[in-house]
Amino acid sequence: MKARLLVALLLLACAGIAASCRQKLAAAKADPLSRAYDTEQDWNDPRRVISLSYQQAQGKRVFYQYCVWCHADATPAGPSNRSNLNPMPPLANDGAVFNSLSDDLLRNIITLGGSAVGKSALMPPWGNTLKQDDINAVISFYRAIAQPFYQPPARPGPQYSVR
């Protein structure tokens, strides 16, 4: 009788200790925008707000300084240069154009200019002006605002989850 009680007590103690070791892992789920470094309004749907990471936010900054003039229909100064060019440059959020181009190709177009990859020479080379980080950031910004959405190419290797 006594022995049984002792064993039960021991088991309880062990269970208690084990339980105290487990901490609550689920953190409060916050508003997704409060976890964003910056945001950008969807160009096609003004009600949708896209949250941007640090890199995408830097891309947004570079885009609105250098690229917006020819790759958007509305610019900070009002009129856009886009309709003025022939061939007309694609809109930055045009997923139909950009989603099929790899990051490497986009990097080359931006760095070396359109003529280096057999596209229009109206696209100047930015390799001397922008840092490699800036160019990568701009690409990540394009990916973030793409319509239809951009799906990154699948990576090799099985995916694993902690839980």
Added chain:
Amino acid sequence: MLPEEMGKVSRRFRKIFAASSVIFVAVLAVSPVRDYLRSWKRYERAYVRFAQSRPDTKRLLADFRLEISQIWIPKMDVVDRCTTCHQGITEPSLQDSSVPQPFRAHPPIPHRVRDWGCVICHRGQGLATEVRDAHETTLAWEQPILPVQYIQASCAECHREDLPQTPRLNRGRELLAGLNCVGCHRLQGIERPAMLGPDLTNVGSKVSRQWIYKWLKDPRTILASDGSMVVNGYEDEGEPRMPKFRLSESELVALSSYLSTLQKEKPQPYKFDPRVVAAWEKRPDLLEQGETRFRQMFCITCHSLAVIRAGETRLIGGDIGPELTKVASKVNPDWLVAWLRNPQAYLPHAEMPRYQWSDQDLFTVTRYIESKLTDASLLTDVPNLGTPTPAEVQLGRRLFLEKGCGSCHAIQGVAPQADYGPDLSSLGGKTVSQLEFGKAKIPHTLVAYIEAKVTDPLSVNAAARMPQYSLKSSDLTALTTALLSMSGSPATAGLESLILPAERPQFRPAGAFGELYERYKCYVCHRFNGYGGTLAPDLSFEGSRAQRKWIAEFLKNPQTLRPTLIFRMPQFNIPMEEASVLADYLSMVMQTPNVNLAGTETKSFTPDMVNLGKQLYAVKYQCQACHTIGSTGGYVGPDLSNVGNWMNAAWIEEWLKDPQLLVPDAIEPRRSFTDEERTALTAYLMTLKQSGAVQAPGGTGRGQ
């Protein structure tokens, strides 16, 4: 004792001994078991299993050891153990968003995690090794993780200068300075400016008591959905700087009474030339002419007006000066004329330039303002206030100080109030126990406190004296970010040495140029050696860029240079002598050492060079994508049709080498031209000259 009794006792002892041995072993086992079950160890073992499932296992586990890993930054007095669980934080192959947390790599940032750790930016407890202790507020650990939307606050820990990477923080600092928060609070890195709200010494000569009453009751009026407008002051991008005070009826009566008695001197009515009055008074196009001049002088570069466009009432124009839609119902007509002639006579710190008025312009423009920018029903809902009584005036004078009005507004003979509100220079470093939450139903964290306080000052303290600001949600986030960045003086000397201070350059030239610089307030829009506004081009190197003759012509007759920019330079009617003083100074003094004006000889340019340059421009480099010559080309860069009369050849050559060396935020990409190509392009551009380049002024105010 009998042997059998002995046996009984020893059996009982044996039982007790056995039981206590089991308990002893169990107690001994608690410690290793607890140690084995520590959450960081579970995460580390999970990381090993995770790494084994990845193709680059070897690399991922190269530095792995089953122990607490930490980053120690002695200079900043920081020890971070975050990498104990966040094992993959520096692994480039774990950037993908499909990688489960806590193993995902940090997205690319300018600082290396190994050099700076985590808590310097993210806050939280670097020493903690339990999930909750590290990220949240618990009993012993007070500083929670900073929500990512406010993370730019941490950049200010070292970077006191505005960075291009932190737009939210910069906007918050701009708001803190622009809304004059330093009038009442002490803030880190923001000096109390000499110019606060308007000086009220003579306000009774400017506006009526009824208007003061209405303004104090609600200094910002929401534009009604039907387009009806009630008071000067609209809800728009440019916030009126005056916040709303919660004043009772008797306080409104007393304050309006006191302020309306502040009349040092009444403005003398200006005597217009009788010939001008006689000629214009009866003309049917008097108001039309006034409006035309009003537009041509580009008043809306700084002031805004409500207009109806496509059935929608909108404010257009700048936010440097106050909005003017109903200004004639606000100010006394004699005051208006006196103000336009010399704003600094009424308000020495006014940013408004002193225009050169002809009597005709002054007469037509003021007539236009008086009859068009007005609303007879503006003050109809103000009760009958009568004449100020001495009791009201006395109460008003007391209220002026009690409400903290003296923190922003000066009145001659009233001592300025400083530190009316609490010191906020170390608000961002405060712990929860130092904050008063009152009855507010908000999470007890510093972030929630600041958010609540700036949204509604009464929510955390019903007796707060702080007035109500109404800010857009993006501005609230920016303001909260800037307040969180006020972390007080650095805790260690090592930290102090890491701070990159903000530079506050001044540019106050003396002499004849200095006088004109003050008169036309060039620095309100233009920047000179890092000092001044950002609305208009930086003129620090104008002397290297533009030819002296062109500068003088431009000042007499400003016109747009860049097709995509909204043209905003007012026409000051600068006389010839003044234009040449300004042009002399700008061309001689405002130069960059990177451009040697004597180094490029335009005479050496040959027609062959010009032809080559023309080809390069049009075919190889396709400069017409961004630049216009004549009537064809792009809108991004400046119009080059007259560049031969405008720019110096040496500037163009240097510019083609590296535009960002001359203007750091220039849009033009740096191309790899050969020396020959560069000279050819310069030679071609210098041949582009328009005869009679001076166009009719104004008329090109695009987008306005």
